[in-house]
Amino acid sequence: MIKIAVLETQNVNKNFSGLQALKNVSVTLKKQQIIGLIGPNGSGKSTLFNLITNVISQDEETTGNILFEGKIINDQKMHLLAREGLVRTFQVTQIFPKLTVLENMLIASQFHPGENLKKVLVDVFRKLLHKSTWEEEELTFAKKAMEILDFLEISHLAKEKAEVLSGGQRKLLALGRALMTSGKVILLDEPVAGVNPVLSNRIFEKIDQLRKESTTFFIVEHNMDVIMESSDHVFVLSKGEIIADGSPKEIQENPNVLDAYLGDEGE
Amino acid sequence: MQTSRLYLKGHRILLIIGGWFSSFILLTFLLSFVIPNPLNLTLPLFSYAGIFGIAALSLNLEVGVTGISNFGKIAFFMVGCYTTGLMYLFKFPIFIAIPIGMVVAGFFGYLLALPTLDLREDYLAITTIAVGEIVRTVLRAETWIAWPQNRSEAGGTLGLTVENIFRSNITSDLVLGNIVLPSTLIADFLFLFSITAVFLLVYLFVEIIYNSPFGRVLKSIRDNDLAAESLGVDIVEYRIKAFVVSSALAGLAGGIWALYIVGFSPDGFPPYYTFFLWIIVIIGGIGNNRGVIFGSLLVWSIEYISRTLTGDIDTLVSRIVGILNPLSDFYQQISSHIPIIGDFLLSLNPISFFQEIVVINPPEYYPQFFFGILLILFLIYRPKGIFPERPIQTVAELAVSEHVNKTDSVIEEADGNDDRVGR
Numbered sequence: 001m002i003k004i005a006v007l008e009t010q011n012v013n014k015n016f017s018g019l020q021a022l023k024n025v026s027v028t029l030k031k032q033q034i035i036g037l038i039g040p041n042g043s044g045k046s047t048l049f050n051l052i053t054n055v056i057s058q059d060e061e062t063t064g065n066i067l068f069e070g071k072i073i074n075d076q077k078m079h080l081l082a083r084e085g086l087v088r089t090f091q092v093t094q095i096f097p098k099l100t101v102l103e104n105m106l107i108a109s110q111f112h113p114g115e116n117l118k119k120v121l122v123d124v125f126r127k128l129l130h131k132s133t134w135e136e137e138e139l140t141f142a143k144k145a146m147e148i149l150d151f152l153e154i155s156h157l158a159k160e161k162a163e164v165l166s167g168g169q170r171k172l173l174a175l176g177r178a179l180m181t182s183g184k185v186i187l188l189d190e191p192v193a194g195v196n197p198v199l200s201n202r203i204f205e206k207i208d209q210l211r212k213e214s215t216t217f218f219i220v221e222h223n224m225d226v227i228m229e230s231s232d233h234v235f236v237l238s239k240g241e242i243i244a245d246g247s248p249k250e251i252q253e254n255p256n257v258l259d260a261y262l263g264d265e266g267e
Numbered sequence: 268m269q270t271s272r273l274y275l276k277g278h279r280i281l282l283i284i285g286g287w288f289s290s291f292i293l294l295t296f297l298l299s300f301v302i303p304n305p306l307n308l309t310l311p312l313f314s315y316a317g318i319f320g321i322a323a324l325s326l327n328l329e330v331g332v333t334g335i336s337n338f339g340k341i342a343f344f345m346v347g348c349y350t351t352g353l354m355y356l357f358k359f360p361i362f363i364a365i366p367i368g369m370v371v372a373g374f375f376g377y378l379l380a381l382p383t384l385d386l387r388e389d390y391l392a393i394t395t396i397a398v399g400e401i402v403r404t405v406l407r408a409e410t411w412i413a414w415p416q417n418r419s420e421a422g423g424t425l426g427l428t429v430e431n432i433f434r435s436n437i438t439s440d441l442v443l444g445n446i447v448l449p450s451t452l453i454a455d456f457l458f459l460f461s462i463t464a465v466f467l468l469v470y471l472f473v474e475i476i477y478n479s480p481f482g483r484v485l486k487s488i489r490d491n492d493l494a495a496e497s498l499g500v501d502i503v504e505y506r507i508k509a510f511v512v513s514s515a516l517a518g519l520a521g522g523i524w525a526l527y528i529v530g531f532s533p534d535g536f537p538p539y540y541t542f543f544l545w546i547i548v549i550i551g552g553i554g555n556n557r558g559v560i561f562g563s564l565l566v567w568s569i570e571y572i573s574r575t576l577t578g579d580i581d582t583l584v585s586r587i588v589g590i591l592n593p594l595s596d597f598y599q600q601i602s603s604h605i606p607i608i609g610d611f612l613l614s615l616n617p618i619s620f621f622q623e624i625v626v627i628n629p630p631e632y633y634p635q636f637f638f639g640i641l642l643i644l645f646l647i648y649r650p651k652g653i654f655p656e657r658p659i660q661t662v663a664e665l666a667v668s669e670h671v672n673k674t675d676s677v678i679e680e681a682d683g684n685d686d687r688v689g690r
């Protein structure tokens with residue numbers, strides 16, 4: 001079976017006033033795969049995610065292309081990407097502290113009619129006439145959210161403000177929100193950092209299951225065991241360059257990779 | 268399903284109406300012991316509180332819900348006030364004049380939103396302060412914005428004079444047996460009822476917005492715009508919508524103000540009023556609409572009652588100083604016996620200092636002084652305000668309670684099994 005590329009970067013570069021964070025990075029994500037992205041601290045993994053989702057823009061002189069489902073998305077705004085199905089989480093967990101956990105999840109629901117002001121106002125009158133309103137979709141989304149929260153073992157906190165969650169729970173919430181969007185490609189930046197190993201294994205099982213259904217995952221993870229076990233393909237970044245890519249087995253046997261992790265001490 | 272309970276919240280509206288009018292009666296009653304004609308105080312007081320309450324609700328939509336720090340709120344109020352006033356003078360009926368004021372204020376908000384809403388919060392605050400001042404200055408400088416026209420050589424400084432529609436339409440006193448109700452009293456009562464009705468409608472409107480997924484998105488932008496954007500929220504679009512709706516509501520408040528206050532000029536809209544609205548929102552409860560209603564009443568009570576009661580402050584102060592004078596003399600005698608620094612100490616005489624402060628600060632500043640202290644105390648001890656923000660209520664709650672029931676029954680089953688095993 002030929003799998004098509006859903007997300008691709010072609011020679012993207014990023015220079016932070018002198019520091020070359022990414023140098024001619026090209027990666028290809030095939031549909032329904034789990035792709036790992038590893039590399040030492042500061043090798044540019046998060047920066048690559050930021051470039052793909054346009055949180056920061058590429059260098060002007062040396063612009064490469066970023067393609068999502070075959071379309072160039074170089075300057076596409078992040079929220080439009082999310083709407084089209086390219087979703088991400090952040091390494092530093094981003095939550096809505098004053099919203100409840102359930103509300104956090106519901107923000108991630110896509111194409112919710114109740115998020116349209118006009119619809120909200122019109123539905124006040126429809127409600128009085130006992131016609132259907134956005135509340136139907138709201139309930140459906142809320143049920144879906146509760147299922148995801150249940151899976152992530154934080155459903156008992158649904159009505160708590162997100163600011164009371166612990167660090168690990170916040171990671172889970174951010175992951176839950178990403179799953180809630182039903183995105184086609186989900187970029188996860190260290191999704192299980194600080195999550196207990198049992199739950200983190202179950203999360204990767206879930207990711208594997210979702211992948212089989214239709215989603216593609218691009219995952220930054222420092223836990224080698226987990227990433228090697230679950231990925232179909234792994235890219236290795238070192239000092240802003242892709243130094244190796246291949247199946248987990250190939251990566252584990254590649255001496256360059258070990259060198260990169262040992263860093264300058266090896267020289 | 269009990270979904271309709273979550274939507275319109277009729278019981279809460281009744282609670283607010285009850286609270287509003289019972290505090291009106293109570294305050295009038297209490298004041299009747301202090302001043303001869305308490306209605307002269309409470310009628311305008313509650314009318315001001317209602318009008319400013321509308322503006323404060325709209326500020327809350329920006330600041331409390333969407334996280335837009337607008338420090339130029341008075342500009343939108345002023346735009347609504349002037350537009351409605353002019354429309355009225357052009358002989359439009361008020362139910363057209365007021366909506367036009369809202370539309371113009373909303374459009375003004377839209378024009379301002381386009382270039383500014385992606386500014387960082389602090390820059391936005393500075394910009395909005397400037398806009399408030401600019402609008403005031405322009406209205407003062409434009410000679411044609413003055414009515415009656417014969418005053419136009421004074422520029423816009425004299426402002427507009429319109430009519431109190433209730434007072435000019437109700438001219439005959441109402442006689443009920445022995446009691447004679449003066450026409451002005453009836454008119455003022457009717458005006459207060461109308462203001463209250465509009466106020467409640469606006470409250471309902473913002474509550475509907477607040478308790479909807481739309482309101483939830485606004486809150487998410489306030490909490491973390493990066494995260495909101497990453498989940499597909501067009502933050503600029505939502506902020507503009509919130510800003511325009513809120514500006515139109517401020518325009519509504521301004522329009523009612525024009526008809527109530529009758530004569531107004533640019534200098535009647537000092538920046539102080541913007542901060543007044545902020546105080547209402549902060550003390551009442553940022554992000555809580557009921558809190559804002561309460562805050563408006565509280566803050567206006569303090570302002571208006573102290574304004575009235577301190578009318579005679581000079582005699583009061585001179586009486587206090589009269590009592591303290593022997594102390595002052597004593598202080599002077601003592602310090603004149605001290606060598607070298609005696610003269611310096613003399614100049615520090617606390618009693619004359621007190622007297623001077625009172626003299627250079629006219630009584631209308633006392634409430635501001637008090638609000639300053641109140642604000643600091645609130646920000647330290649109760650930053651969430653009297654009524655803290657609460658989570659929005661939608662049918663999503665049903666999913667949670669359903670879920671809880673489900674898991675409960677699973678647990679019960681498991682317990683039951685355990686029991687059987689135990690036996």
Ligand SMILES: Nc1ncnc2c1ncn2[C@@H]1O[C@H](COP(=O)(O)OP(=O)(O)OP(=O)(O)O)[C@@H](O)[C@H]1O
Nearest residue numbers: 016019021039040041042043044045046047048091
């Ligand atoms: N906004 C920025 N401004 C300046 N330098 C930056 C910025 N973001 C990242 N960098 C630099 O770019 C390099 C790559 O950072 P990046 O965050 O992508 O690393 P990473 O691979 O995600 O590391 P880690 O595993 O620690 O998360 C680092 O040297 C970092 O200092």
Ligand SMILES: [Mg+2]
Nearest residue numbers: 045046047091
């Ligand atoms: Mg990183």
